[in-house]
Structure formats: structure tokens, C-alpha cells
Amino acid sequence: MPNNIYDHSSFLKSEVAKSLLVVNTILVLIYFLAIAFLFPISNQLMFYVLIATEIFHVWQALGFWYTLWDTSYMPKAIVRFTPPVDVFITVAGEPVEIVEETARAAKAMDYPDFRVFLLNDGYVTKKDNWQEIEELARRLKINCITRKVAGGAKAGNINNALRNTRSPFIAVFDADHVPHPDFLKKTVRYMHDPEMAFVQTPQFYKNYQTNYVTAGAWEQQELFFSPILRGKNRMNSAFLCGTNMVIRRKALEQVGGLYEDNIAEDFLTSLFIHQRGWKSVYVPEVLAEGLAPEDLLSYTKQQYRWARGSLEVIFRHNPLFMPGLTFRQRLQYLQSASYYLSGLIVLINCLFPLVFFATGWTPFTVSTMVLAAVFLPYIFLTIYTLSISTNLSYTYRAVAFSMGLFAVHIKAMFSVIFQVKQGFSVTSKRALQGNFIRLVIPHISYLILTVIGAGYALIRFGWISAVVNNIAWALLNCIIFSVYIVAALPERYRHLNTVSKQALPQKVISS
């Protein structure tokens, strides 16, 4: 493979110098203390709202730096440990050809003792191709468990399979996540430790270069599946991510199977397992490859599900109050779950310039240069550290997608607070056609309000530094949102350029 082709494991090869993390911590604290205590307050309401958002940022930043402190820890593995494994492939209406690829790869895994099961939920979810899945299983000579009684969505499907199988370990793959031949060898080896409950591996998207959405979806994942999960290893707080995982049957049965009352069943089940004192490990190696959502609607549905599930943990199963967890595990679970509160924080921060345009109110009275002097070093170093922590894989588009999801996260938050009923929906494995502009109405509205507000402020206050500075902030938000708006456009506008073979030098092989 030519050297300049993207190496899909490169994001896993990173170490961040501890000195960098220390400096980051100092800078973020200086910034926070300066704005909280040194700057004269102007509008009290805005000030305290700003402080609340900054507390959230500081919490996320410090938690992230602490997670990154040591990402090298791995428990001992015994290669010769090869117990029987039941391999579950969860299916709920995915195209047969996608399932077939996964099933064939599962069958071909290089491991001495395992059985492959298609967990066919097509019947209970009323998908047309449920019988084709059964036919596929017959053709490939693998097992198929077609559920006839609905309930619990994917978690229920897996729990049903648990009752009908017996191996001490299970491996779970989504229908589109194709395992590598060495998947079981490289994961089960950690289960020699009788206290090890589960092993999680990255959820890599092999179609990340298909279009704008797949690229953004993957680039967002890189931060989580590299430094964050690797850092969780040393705190025994790596959690299940729904696919590409191996679980000890006994640990799962001890907590009553996968939790069926939460759409992020994996996250909550991990919490229950950790409560019982079990261990977990994240193996930072791409051992299976799946499909990213290829359109913005599928992507936002997936993100909504994750946000909703995680936020339910905060509001209904708060790890701070759950017995059996270590202090670090509590913080790690809270850290991960609270990330989805960032939508509200993003919205508040974006509204500040608009409020200024309309009213002239600011949270504090300080020279914009003084603010820049405490803010810029912190933000540039943060961006640099984020980049280094994923071996320069984390991108501007990932940042833009994260911020652009603010509306989805807020919707999820209110759904949890008001206990809106939510069914489980499978992420589409094929791109849905059309444009999804309706999904970015909040972002477009922001652009329009910025233009109107900036014009009004310039007329009312003139070209003073406060107006220009707030315009700059609003413009920054608009530029970032524009990346997300592009993702909502019809397919023909979202294609990435594929790798140009002509740009690559020919490799000469000499004997």
C-alpha cells in the first residue's frame, strides 16, 4: 500500500506528552479563573450562564486530559486461551448481501472453537427479508435464531439468543460489521482472567470515504475510539459499544442480560457489569469493519439514539449514586454520558453574540484583547492536543459535526426529561436519497439571525471593537455550522474526491 494512503489504524498510534496535558490544565484553569473572578461583571444573568457553560467546558477538558494521562495500559493476555465462543450477528432487516458478507467473514475467523448465529429479528420487526436471512443461514451452514416474540429491540434479540446458546463467551457483531479473521484470537485472549467481563474493539467504518457524512461520522469516532477508550483501560471503565465485542456469558447473565429498557443498552449494561466488580478492556486494534451512516438523516438518528441512551444514564441511573463502582469509574461514566449535554452548551455559547447584537449586553466588561490573551493560548493548545491525541486524525469536520449536532442533543435531553417514548431503529446501511435541509433549519436560522443581528448592531453601535468581536464570534459559529449544512445537501454535493491513482508514483519491484 503506498505510504500516503490513509492508514486506518493510524488514529490508534498516539501518545500525548504528560507535560502537554499539564500545561493544558494550567491554561484552562487560568482562563476559567480569569473570567470567573477577574473580569468585571456587566450583565449578571449572562455572566452566570456563561460561567455555567465554562464549568461544563472545564469539566470536560479536565476529564479528557485525565483520561489521556496514560493510554498505554493493557492487561495481560494469554494467546493459548481459546475457549468456545458463540458469535452473534444481529440482523433486523438489513440487506441480505450485507449480512452475507459479515456472516462469511465470521465463519472464516481463525479460531479453533466457535459457532456463528444469525439473530434474525426480521420477523418481529416486520421486515420483508426475514426469510431470506434464514435461507442465507442454511446456505452458509450457520445457525439462525429467528425471534417470534418481540420486545427489547436489539437487546431483547441478544438476550433471546443467550437463552438458546451455551458457550461461555459470546461475540457480538452488527449485521454490517465484518470481522477480521483474527478477531477472536486477539480478543478472547484477555478472558483468561476470570474477572474479565468483556472486551471491546473499535467500530471502524470502512466506507468512511464514501461521502461527506461518512467521513464526518468516522472522524468523530476517532477521538472516542483512540485516546478516550484507551485511557479508560487503566481505570477499568471501558464500556460496551454495541458491536465488535466479546462478553463473558456469566457476567451478562449476572446482570440479567443486556438491558432492554434503554436504547443505548450497551452503555448501561456495562455500568451494571462494572457495579458487580467485573473488569473490562478495550483492545485498540481495528478487528472488524462496519458501515457509517451515509446520509444525514441516518446519521442524526444514530446520534440521537446514542445521546438519548447516554443522557438517560444521567437522569435515571446516575453513576455518582450507584453502588459498587470505583470513584474513577463513576467519573468516567459521568464524563462520557455528560458529553451529550454539550448541545445545550453549544447553543448557549452561540446565542451570546446574537443577544449582544439585539441588546448590547455582555457578560463582563473587559478589553477584547485581554480576553484573547487568556483564551487563545488555551484554545490553540487544546486543538493541538486533540489533534496529537489521535495521531493527527481528528479533523475540523469532526469538530464541526460535533457542534452541529447541538439540536439533536438538545432534543434527546428534553426527550429524557419529559420521558418521551422512543423505539429502537436500526441505522440504515444504504444512503437515503434526497436532501435533508429540514434537519439543519436551526443552523440556517442561526446564519440568518447573524446577518440580521450584525447589520443591526453595526447601525446601532457602529464599528466599535465589541461589535466587531461579536460578529467574529458569530461568524466563527456560522462557518463551523456551514460544514454541517453541507452534509444535509443532496448526494451529488456530498461526494468526496476519491484517491487519485495518477497522483501516486509507480512502485518498482526489483529482484
Added chain:
Amino acid sequence: MENSGTFFAPEQEQQVLNVRTNARVSNGWKIFWLVIFVLAANLLFTIHFSLRLDESQSLWQSSRSVPTLLSIVAQDVHVPLYHLILHFWEVFFGNGVFTVRLVSLFFFAATIPAVYMLGKEAYGPKVALFGAVLAAFSPFLNWYGVEARMYSMLVFFTVLNQYFFIKLFHEDRPGTWWGYIISGFFGMFTHYFFLLALLTQVIYFFMNRKLFPPKAGKRFALIGCTLAALFIPWLYFVFHLGFAATSQPLLQTPSTFSLFDTFIQFVFGFQTDHLDTVLVALWPIAMLLGFFALRRDRRSGSRRQISNYTGYFLLSAFFPVIIVFIISFVKPIYLSRYLILTIPSLYLFLSWLISSFPEAFAKFVRVALVLAMLVTFFKQSVSAATPVKEDYQAAVQYISQHATDQDVIVVAAPFTIYPIEYYYKGSSQIQTLPIWNQYAHGGLPSFDPKKLPDQVKQADGSAEDAYVLLSQDQGFNEQIRIYYETHFQRISSEQFSQGLNLYVYKLRQGS
């Protein structure tokens, strides 16, 4: 056996060679035309502007004998190389404003290909070329490129020294080491702030020792000792004379605005306070630069690397500015022109950063930046409101037309006598307030309001009218003006450039 490197097929190799040769030739011509632009723009236009205060000091100092020159420069807290060159230049070519400025213009013109060479060594021709373009069109560099001071020489030797330094990242040739030593020697004797460039290199070396050839540490130590040994006699000479006797204006403690304004000046030159404030207030947009750097190369899909060169240019662009800023809270030494040596690093860093953007956007940014620089260069040159403009020529022309041998010319601050004496060929006496003999040993007299009436009486003597020229306010010009306003009748007043005002007072009634 497969080769470990990447080679081209034979028929492609000649093609690649041809492309590279054509590109080299083409870039050579582009650099040539940039140099022509620099020479033309300045020879036809800016070199004819009025002599500035500092230039008049250079002329006055360099017109002395070499021993006297050395003594005066030492007391003036400068190093003597530029003054020595100017001294001998004047011997051969005279001391006209046009002629003496040619020395600086020569070094500025030579800096353009030097910046290209530096950039090419680090990044390749494309980034290097744009860095050279920025240098050629830079309002700031052009302003000091025709000032009869050492600044363009400082930039030139800094660039050369940086070139040899970065060559040491990957080669260990004697020629490179000698180039480094010689450029370091000349840089050291051009301006004290060159030591900041060396300090930056020391820091960079300790952070990245593995980059350098083996024994580089010992060699750098030896070079450091050699340069120190060559420099110490000068320092001894300076201390021996007592360098409190300076005739430099008092500097103020910088603010955070000064810090950010420095970088605005480095890109857009000297603009009005209002425009500077507006530009500085746009700092949130600078965060986009950081975000945009988090991009993946769309063509190859590979991660965009932050090279060692980028790290070095980043450090050398910002570290000297920040360190001088901090020191200035104890001893004010902060002047943007002293930090001119950081500009090439800044431009190369910007050029690299822009090259990391999507191609179409990068083109847009390049064009926009160059256009902005050209517009601000033009504005800086033609606008009377340009803060650094000092139109002593126009002021003296006015005085020459109106003052008689019965009148007296009174200048404050005292050191502004230099440009006045350079231009004024009339018969009126010239006095300073406070009274100062620039030929006597010692520094500037301090201002004592209690002694002002006597000093005014002494300065005015028996003159009919006083032409009071106030500029370079050291904190007492307004007191002088008020004294004259309250004791004499004002006949007229004129402003020739920002901060350069002439007030004409009738000293004797009934004449």
C-alpha cells in the same frame, strides 16, 4: 526483492525531472520579479519620504569618526555593525536620504530570495514562494526596508541564520556549520534582539535533540562560546561607558492590545488606531486557522503532518514576541520594529497553514491576503494619518519659508533636533526643550516643570518669534505647549503628520 523506497518507472522519471526543472526555473523568475517589485515600489515611491527621527540619528551617529561612532552607538544601547557599514557607505556615496536608505533596501531585496530559500528548505517551492510573496508585499517590511536603520539587515541575517539552522536538521556538513556561525556573528552585531533568535534555537534544540546530527550539542556549545567570546568585548565596552546615557525615547509598558496589534502590524502594516482596533477584534476568526489545520488531505486521505519545521517557525514567530512582552513589565523594551526578526517565520508559518486548506479555499485566502496587504501597503504609504509617519521634511520646509534669522526654532523632545538639523539650512537658531547639547557626553536631560520658564527664556533668547515644533512626546510636550499658549500670542499652528505639530508664537509685542 522489493525496494524499500519509492521509485518512478523510467519513462516517468524524465517527465518528473522536466517538471521539477521547469518549476525551479519558473520560481526563479517569480522571485526575480518580486525583487523587482520591491525595488521599484520603494525606489520610485517610499524612498523619497521625509527622513524619520531614528534615521536622522543613524546619519548623525554614522557621520562621526569610527571611535566616536562606536562610543555613541554603545551608549545608545545598539550594536555597531549597521552604523559601521553606513559610515563607510557615506564615505563613498554621500549622506543623502536616498543614498543612505539604499543600504537598507539592498538588504530588504536580498531578504526576498533568502525567505524563499528558507521556505523551500522546510516545505518545498510552493509554500516558499508564497512566503516570499508575503515578504515582498509586506507593508511592515517595506516600511523598514527603506528606513536608514538596521532592521532590514536584522531580518536578512536572521533568515540566513535560520536557513543554516534548519539545514542542520538533516545534514552535518562543515559548510552548513560555518554558514550558521558567520550569519550568527553578523546578526549578533546587527541588533541585540538577534539574541532572541539564538535563544529560540537553543530552546528548540533542547526540545528536539534527536533531530540533529550526533555531537550537534557539543558543536552548538562551542559556537555559543565562540560567539560569546566575540561579543563580550563589546559588552565590556558598553558597560564601561555606562549605557544609562541613552538618547532613546522612553518606552511604555505594553498592553495586551500592543501584543495583538504587533501581529496585525506585521501583516497589515501601520494603520489608524480605529482600523487596528477593528482588525484586532476579529481575533476569534484566528481560531478557525487552528480548526482548519485539523484537516485530512482530501486527495490522498492521509493525515496532515505538523513537521519539525513548522514547530520551529511557530516558536520563532511567537516566542520572542511573548518573552519581550513579559520582560517589558519589568523593563519596557517592547517595540514592534525590534521584533521584525520574527516576521519571516510568521509568514512561512502562514504560508504553510494556508497550504493545508482545501485548494480552492487556499487560493481564495492567498489572493485575499495579498490584496489586503497591497491595499494596506498603499494606504500606509499615502495616508497622512499613518501613525508612524514623520514628515519633518514638510515641517522644515514650512519653517524655512516663514522663519527669519530673528526667530528661533524650539524642538521637543530634544532628540528630534536630529532630523531638523538635517533638513534645515536657514539662519534661525535651533534650541531644544529641555536644553540639550547632543555633542556633550551623557544622555537626555530630564524634564523639570519648575525649570521650564527659565529654559524657555534661555531657548528663546532675544528672538522675535518662536517656531515650536513638538513631536515624539515623552510626557512633557503638552506642558511646553500650554506654557507657550499662556505666555505668548500664538500666530499659527500646523500639523504635518500624526504627532508632529508646529506652533508659532510671537515672543515680542509691537515687532
